[in-house]
Amino acid sequence: MKGGGGGKEPPVEGEISGKRPKRKCLQWHPLLAKKAPDFSEEEEEEDEEELEKEPVLCTESVAQEGVCGGIEDDNEEYSSEQRARRPMNAFLLFCKRHRSLVRQEHPRLDNRGATKILADWWAVLDPKEKQKYTDMAKEYKDAFMKANPGYKWCPATNKPVKSPSHSVSNSRKKVWSLPSNPNKDPSVAKKQAKTDSTPQLNFAMADPNKMGGLSMLLLAGEHALTAREISSSSSQTGCTDVAKHTGKSALFQLAEISSSPVQPAGGSKNAEDTSSLTHVEASGPSQPSSPDLPKSCVKSPLFQLAEISSSRSQSASEGRQCGQSALFQLAEMCLASEAEKIEARSSQPSGGSSSLCAQHSSISTAIPDHEEQRDAPELPLTTSSSSTSGSTSSSPTDAIPSDISPCKTQKKKKKKKENKESDENPPSPKKAKKRQSSESDLDSVMFTIEAVAKGTWGSEETPKKKARPSECESSPSTDQSPSVKKKKSKPKKQLKLKDDATEEEEEGDEEANKPQDVEMKTEEAPLTPKAECENEPDLEVEPPIGVEDMEPHCSPLQPTELEEKDTDTKPPQTTQEDKDLEVKPENCGSRKSERSCKGALYKTLVSEGMLTSLRANVDRGKRGSMRGSVSDHEGGWNDESWGFSQAATSNPKKLKKSKSKEETAPGLGKLEEEFEKKFNSLPQYSPLTFDKKSVAVTKKKKSSTSSLPEPPKPCKGSSSSQKKTLFHKIVNKYKHRKEKSSAADKDIATPDPMVTESSPVKSGSPCVSPSLEPQKVLDTPVGSQKRKARKSKITHLVRTADGRVSPAEAEDKSKDQTKNQDEKPFTQETLCNSGVCYNDPRSAEVDAPDTSGGLPAFFSLAALAEVAAMENVHRAQRAVSIPTEGQVKDMAPVLISCADQ
DNA sequence: AAGAATGAAAC
DNA sequence: GTTTCATTCTT
Numbered sequence: 001m002k003g004g005g006g007g008k009e010p011p012v013e014g015e016i017s018g019k020r021p022k023r024k025c026l027q028w029h030p031l032l033a034k035k036a037p038d039f040s041e042e043e044e045e046e047d048e049e050e051l052e053k054e055p056v057l058c059t060e061s062v063a064q065e066g067v068c069g070g071i072e073d074d075n076e077e078y079s080s081e082q083r084a085r086r087p088m089n090a091f092l093l094f095c096k097r098h099r100s101l102v103r104q105e106h107p108r109l110d111n112r113g114a115t116k117i118l119a120d121w122w123a124v125l126d127p128k129e130k131q132k133y134t135d136m137a138k139e140y141k142d143a144f145m146k147a148n149p150g151y152k153w154c155p156a157t158n159k160p161v162k163s164p165s166h167s168v169s170n171s172r173k174k175v176w177s178l179p180s181n182p183n184k185d186p187s188v189a190k191k192q193a194k195t196d197s198t199p200q201l202n203f204a205m206a207d208p209n210k211m212g213g214l215s216m217l218l219l220a221g222e223h224a225l226t227a228r229e230i231s232s233s234s235s236q237t238g239c240t241d242v243a244k245h246t247g248k249s250a251l252f253q254l255a256e257i258s259s260s261p262v263q264p265a266g267g268s269k270n271a272e273d274t275s276s277l278t279h280v281e282a283s284g285p286s287q288p289s290s291p292d293l294p295k296s297c298v299k300s301p302l303f304q305l306a307e308i309s310s311s312r313s314q315s316a317s318e319g320r321q322c323g324q325s326a327l328f329q330l331a332e333m334c335l336a337s338e339a340e341k342i343e344a345r346s347s348q349p350s351g352g353s354s355s356l357c358a359q360h361s362s363i364s365t366a367i368p369d370h371e372e373q374r375d376a377p378e379l380p381l382t383t384s385s386s387s388t389s390g391s392t393s394s395s396p397t398d399a400i401p402s403d404i405s406p407c408k409t410q411k412k413k414k415k416k417k418e419n420k421e422s423d424e425n426p427p428s429p430k431k432a433k434k435r436q437s438s439e440s441d442l443d444s445v446m447f448t449i450e451a452v453a454k455g456t457w458g459s460e461e462t463p464k465k466k467a468r469p470s471e472c473e474s475s476p477s478t479d480q481s482p483s484v485k486k487k488k489s490k491p492k493k494q495l496k497l498k499d500d501a502t503e504e505e506e507e508g509d510e511e512a513n514k515p516q517d518v519e520m521k522t523e524e525a526p527l528t529p530k531a532e533c534e535n536e537p538d539l540e541v542e543p544p545i546g547v548e549d550m551e552p553h554c555s556p557l558q559p560t561e562l563e564e565k566d567t568d569t570k571p572p573q574t575t576q577e578d579k580d581l582e583v584k585p586e587n588c589g590s591r592k593s594e595r596s597c598k599g600a601l602y603k604t605l606v607s608e609g610m611l612t613s614l615r616a617n618v619d620r621g622k623r624g625s626m627r628g629s630v631s632d633h634e635g636g637w638n639d640e641s642w643g644f645s646q647a648a649t650s651n652p653k654k655l656k657k658s659k660s661k662e663e664t665a666p667g668l669g670k671l672e673e674e675f676e677k678k679f680n681s682l683p684q685y686s687p688l689t690f691d692k693k694s695v696a697v698t699k700k701k702k703s704s705t706s707s708l709p710e711p712p713k714p715c716k717g718s719s720s721s722q723k724k725t726l727f728h729k730i731v732n733k734y735k736h737r738k739e740k741s742s743a744a745d746k747d748i749a750t751p752d753p754m755v756t757e758s759s760p761v762k763s764g765s766p767c768v769s770p771s772l773e774p775q776k777v778l779d780t781p782v783g784s785q786k787r788k789a790r791k792s793k794i795t796h797l798v799r800t801a802d803g804r805v806s807p808a809e810a811e812d813k814s815k816d817q818t819k820n821q822d823e824k825p826f827t828q829e830t831l832c833n834s835g836v837c838y839n840d841p842r843s844a845e846v847d848a849p850d851t852s853g854g855l856p857a858f859f860s861l862a863a864l865a866e867v868a869a870m871e872n873v874h875r876a877q878r879a880v881s882i883p884t885e886g887q888v889k890d891m892a893p894v895l896i897s898c899a900d901q
Numbered sequence: 902a903a904g905a906a907t908g909a910a911a912c
Numbered sequence: 913g914t915t916t917c918a919t920t921c922t923t
Contacts, residue, residue: 086918091907096919103921111921112905118920119906134908141909153910154916 086153087144090133094122097684121685129683136678 088096095118102114102121109117122130145151 086909086916088918089908092919095906099920110905110923111919112903112923114922115905115907115920117906122907137908153918154912 084144084148084151087141088137090130090137091119091122093137093140093679093682094118094125094130094133097679097682101684101686125685129685132682136682139678140675 095115098118098121099111099114102117103109106114106117125133
């Protein structure tokens with residue numbers, strides 16, 4: 001595999017890699033390299049650099065934070081600037097996935113040129129495939145939106161100039177939508193601020209920025225909870241509402257999951273986590289002073305949680321909390337305990353879970369002091385509910401919000417970024433969190449926590465999920481959450497070895513891994529069935545595999561990987577964990593009790609899903625098992641991933657800078673991973689196919705209009721017969737596209753008798769149904785074509801009786817046909833086998849259900865995802881094949897159409 | 902920084 | 913309808 005792939009890409013990559021540095025964003029991290037980094041060496045180096053750099057970055061970006069490692073909660077400031085990036089649309093996804101391929105083939109080509117080609121490809125793409133991308137995009141978007149309820153694509157054009165006053169007001173309102181974005185959520189908050197997302201007020205959560213990943217999780221969970229529970233009350237939270245509606249979008253699920261209790265994987269992990277927590281606490285973000293504890297830059301989730309809880313308490317004075325997750329309560333408990341100590345411990349924390357609410361009140365009072373420590377500044381969450389809070393929060397936060405709120409029309413992102421409101425953030429104190437209390441306090445806290453855990457928690461948690469792979473998960477989770485920074489070296493190596501599998505890998509967590517993974521994936525992606533087939537001889541072999549295709553596609557890599565990983569990782573993980581436990585104790589130093597406490601906490605957290613990492617791991621484990629099934633694919637967004645990602649993202653640093661490609665910052669890993677997985681799962685068409693098409697088209701173009709940009713695509717051998725069928729389709733589409741682009745030119749007129757011809761040819765292949773294609777084309781408008789003259793295009797498209805279109809197409813087709821004829825057999829077979837049957841979407845659709853493999857694009861991803869999720873739980877495989885009612889509905893039209901035909 | 906493409910959202 | 917911005921990366 002690699003050989004081929006490597007051969008191809010390497011050069012390009014190498015080039016790229018050299019260039020990569022460009023991005024500023026990257027600074028902070030290896031991700032930058034992401035693309036280039038295919039090679040392990042590079043990666044490693046990068047990793048190292050990264051490690052080193054991180055601090056620097058931290059310093060740069062957030063000088064104050066100091067705790068680079070620490071989770072930078074603070075970064076809100078930065079975050080302010082960074083708004084979450086919009087989710088990519090289908091086309092972008094497609095581009096992202098295929099650009100490398102294009103480049104490989106046409107190294108010379110500029111990106112622009114590549115983009116054009118990609119556009120062409122896109123135009124040609126089968127509706128089904130497009131749909132996949134579209135679905136994915138949608139899913140992604142949905143998840144994203146859930147994560148960031150108030151997110152707006154456009155920064156609120158400032159037009160109105162919200163003006164500062166607004167900003168202030170906004171700041172209050174704002175409550176922060178959930179930050180948890182894959183990357184940049186924080187920014188979102190800002191946006192919202194400006195926008196005023198009124199609805200969210202209720203949530204008034206702590207700033208995500210401040211909060212660690214956990215916070216994100218919590219938020220997510222809370223949202224979920226709130227949505228469910230509060231739904232009645234909160235008409236406000238659009239997000240929540242949405243979540244409900246979708247019910248199952250992956251993201252939503254994620255939220256749910258987070259909320260739902262999960263069993264901690266192994267005790268071992270717990271220990272680790274706890275230890276890490278202790279470290280964190282002790283070391284505290286800002287306070288390095290703690291001698292005992294090793295300063296782990298990374299904050300423990302727990303710590304974050306505590307922060308969060310504290311923040312929440314502030315913001316949300318309301319009683320809602322009670323309802324909220326046990327985790328939250330726990331956090332509160334912790335805080336309370338601390339507060340008590342500080343104040344003098346009038347009451348004991350042990351209050352018990354049941355009493356939590358009451359405690360909350362007390363806590364809230366106590367908290368204020370803590371708040372100072374906390375980074376209240378941005379919490380602007382402005383506890384919607386708490387009347388007072390608004391005022392208080394406003395003052396500190398105001399500044400930030402103002403910046404954010406305005407959305408400044410900054411025309412360009414960069415500007416915005418630059419603008420960063422960092423100024424305001426000065427927030428010196430944010431980091432302060434670490435509490436003086438330090439260990440002793442911790443102990444007390446722990447105690448309380450334990451009590452809580454035992455008492456309330458146990459009862460509450462009832463449902464704990466099964467830990468399926470919890471073990472596996474656990475290890476990773478631990479790794480991830482706690483040691484975000486960790487070294488990547490290992491992971492990289494592993495990754496290299498495993499290549500694909502790495503994603504979930506055990507250690508991996510970190511950023512490095514992700515990037516690598518991503519890269520790996522991307523690289524591999526080509527290798528993936530389709531691409532690979534074409535490139536390499538393997539094709540034959542694959543085809544069979546491909547049969548199931550659609551998903552398999554995606555899965556192909558994953559499954560193996562996952563499995564391997566799972567198997568491999570699990571054992572190791574456990575071992576590692578054990579080791580960690582052993583080791584950690586040292587770190588932790590004395591205090592077993594704490595540990596134990598922590599352990600309890602950890603459990604609780606886990607149960608709650610707070611520990612995203614664990615969850616993610618678990619999920620992954622599931623996935624691994626599931627892998628084969630379609631569900632993976634579509635199921636797509638695992639909650640975990642999001643949660644995780646969120647958590648990861650939580651880190652401001654990354655978020656901000658992460659812009660670079662994956663950006664997905666290291667931390668996010670999981671989320672990204674999943675994203676990537678899905679992304680990878682997306683079918684990657686071999687360039688050859690496209691090329692051929694393109695070539696054919698080009699030729700035409702050339703002949704007709706010299707205007708083709710991408711004349712030369714090498715037709716590497718028609719060898720890539722597989723996709724040829726696609727090819728045809730593509731050709732058709734392609735025609736359209738060209739028409740569009742050059743359309744004006746004039747091709748229009750030519751009749752395309754050929755079309756018919758082509759169809760016959762296609763017809764030859766079982767899968768393909770020529771007639772359908774045109775329809776497809778028609779059905780799926782090539783695209784918005786907003787910019788170009790689509791009208792002309794449309795006009796151009798002369799439909800034949802069949803509905804086929806433009807003349808150009810005919811010609812192309814004819815060409816294609818000729819080519820195809822030779823190759824077709826394979827392609828068809830393969831395709832058919834694969835179940836993809838690009839040719840006929842409909843047929844495919846119809847078939848799809850039957851053939852588990854081919855997922856009909858038609859099914860809404862959401863539906864699929866849901867189904868998958870549902871099924872996954874029970875069984876991992878093929879659930880997808882069975883359409884849900886919703887799916888059926890979706891299909892209905894198609895079916896009908898088919899029937900008509 | 903501009904630009905190529907498409908699409909989704911916001912205006 | 914138009915504008916913005918998402919991604920990538922060369923020029």
